[in-house]
Amino acid sequence: MHAFTVPDELNAQTPAEQVHDRRDQVRLMAIDQHHSITHSRFQELDEFLSPGDLLVLNNSRTIPPVLQASQGNQSIEIRLSRKRSDDQWEALVACDFFSLDTPLTFNDGVEAVAIGHGSEHPLIVLEFSIGGSALLDFIYSHGEPVRYEYIEEPFPLETYQTVYGSVPGSVEMASAGRAFSWQLLQKLKQQGVKTAFIQLHAGLSYYEKDRWPSPEQHPEAFAVPEETARLIEETRRAGNRVIAVGTTVVRALESAVNPHGEVESAEGTTNLYVDEGYTISAVDGLLTGFHEPEASHLHMLTAFLPKKKLMNAYREALLQGYLWHEFGDMNLILK
Numbered sequence: 001m002h003a004f005t006v007p008d009e010l011n012a013q014t015p016a017e018q019v020h021d022r023r024d025q026v027r028l029m030a031i032d033q034h035h036s037i038t039h040s041r042f043q044e045l046d047e048f049l050s051p052g053d054l055l056v057l058n059n060s061r062t063i064p065p066v067l068q069a070s071q072g073n074q075s076i077e078i079r080l081s082r083k084r085s086d087d088q089w090e091a092l093v094a095c096d097f098f099s100l101d102t103p104l105t106f107n108d109g110v111e112a113v114a115i116g117h118g119s120e121h122p123l124i125v126l127e128f129s130i131g132g133s134a135l136l137d138f139i140y141s142h143g144e145p146v147r148y149e150y151i152e153e154p155f156p157l158e159t160y161q162t163v164y165g166s167v168p169g170s171v172e173m174a175s176a177g178r179a180f181s182w183q184l185l186q187k188l189k190q191q192g193v194k195t196a197f198i199q200l201h202a203g204l205s206y207y208e209k210d211r212w213p214s215p216e217q218h219p220e221a222f223a224v225p226e227e228t229a230r231l232i233e234e235t236r237r238a239g240n241r242v243i244a245v246g247t248t249v250v251r252a253l254e255s256a257v258n259p260h261g262e263v264e265s266a267e268g269t270t271n272l273y274v275d276e277g278y279t280i281s282a283v284d285g286l287l288t289g290f291h292e293p294e295a296s297h298l299h300m301l302t303a304f305l306p307k308k309k310l311m312n313a314y315r316e317a318l319l320q321g322y323l324w325h326e327f328g329d330m331n332l333i334l335k
Helices: 020-025 042-048 132-142 182-191 226-237 247-255 296-301 307-319
Strands: 027-031 037-041 054-058 060-062 066-071 074-085 088-094 111-117 124-128 167-170 194-200 220-224 242-245 266-270 285-288 330-334
Touching: 020 042, 027 042, 027 307, 037 042, 042 182, 042 330, 054 226, 054 247, 066 132, 074 220, 167 194, 182 194, 194 226, 194 247, 220 247, 226 242, 242 247, 247 266, 247 285, 247 296, 285 296
Parallel strands: 027 330, 054 194, 054 242, 060 167, 242 285
Antiparallel strands: 027 037, 066 074, 074 088, 088 124, 111 124, 194 220, 220 266, 285 330
């Protein structure tokens, strides 16, 4: 398994090439409803979609959630995971020891105190001395993007954004949409493919030391607008397909399904866990990246494709040299 450690647009040969439209040059492995596999390029996504199909995208925008704090003489890294209120965040304290009884001190005189446990271990709840827009401004001024071990050098926050992200709140990029360029979106629109948006603010996907979140204990804020719910139902009534761009979109839409199997407008937090025992109601396909075996995102894929077929497809992806993680290649699965 290989990670794409540098975004494709930063591999460009000239400054003129270092633009968003290089994002769509990653590879695409498409698996159709008959489980046949096709190898292509993401910029050729239109070959797998039809006029009247609907792409649902997550327009949550990534914030820089990694903050540096001190406690006495000790420097401590704080990774924000989920906003609880205007002045409270669940967070991961990335150090071996810190005192729950002593405030954490940040730049500009900002402080935070631990007031309890988060939704699951090892998250804690931090209450900051400022809140609202002042706290968000502080995060943007002093925070850095999350950078995991396979990323060899820091990249600017813009690298961790989709081109259409507009609602700040995710601490990690909703990465399935990263490969879209405005040029590709326009190409799909001209073909008759529709687009709609939801928001799901993604929390941390990894807690270090071989620890991953448990989806049932990892609530994330989401919103499905009325317009999106209407477009989904219109698309389904017309016999066309609804394609979720990312596991975050699946989680949001399935959380908005009513007892009649219809998607309604909804807003709140979701603990929904989708795996092979779950029956998908809201979408007919999933566009996603490639996931590590330990990640719950991979479990969700078994709701779209039998586990044996999924593992066979992943083995082929490995043999073909597909690249993993947020800057990597893409996978389209049609139910």
